Amino acid sequence: MSSAQSTGPTHFDDDDYPAYTMGRAAEMLxxxxxFLRSLDEAKLITPQRSDGGHRRYSRHQLRLAARARELLDQGTALDAACRIILLEDQLAEALRANEELRERHEPPPRN
Known part of the structure; x- marks a missing residue:
């Protein structure tokens, strides 16, 4: 079986895979x-590092950075924007986990 036919997980589906260089991430945003370095310093996103030490960003991190840019453009201070985004991210994760638990414990439909 060739790698193109492999049924295993791929990085294309992994929202946390650090696929984007700093330059590409900045361009996309x-x-x-x-700006990306400032988000790293503020501890909003912590990019992974390549073997050469270059920052690499995931799609999830790019979404957080885009939200930060949006809040900053609206006049929100960086520290407040970071706190808002972290709370939004935590809420979204909690809602996803809650939905998964609800689906697992739903009674089977009656016929």
Whole structure:
């Protein structure tokens, strides 16, 4: 079986796979690399590092960065924006976990 036919997980489906370089991430977001560094310093996103030490970002991190840019553009301070985003992310995760538990414990439909 060739790798193209493999049924295992792929990085295409992995929202947390660090696929994007800093330059590409900044380009996709319409920001500067300095903006991404500031989010790293603020502890909103912590990019993984390549073997050469370069920052690499995941799609999930890019969504958080895009939300930060949106809040900053609306006049929210960086520290407040980071707190808002972290709370939004935690809420979304809790809602997903809650839905999974609900689906697992739903009684089977009656015929």
């Amino acid at each position: 319409g920001t500067t690399p300095g």
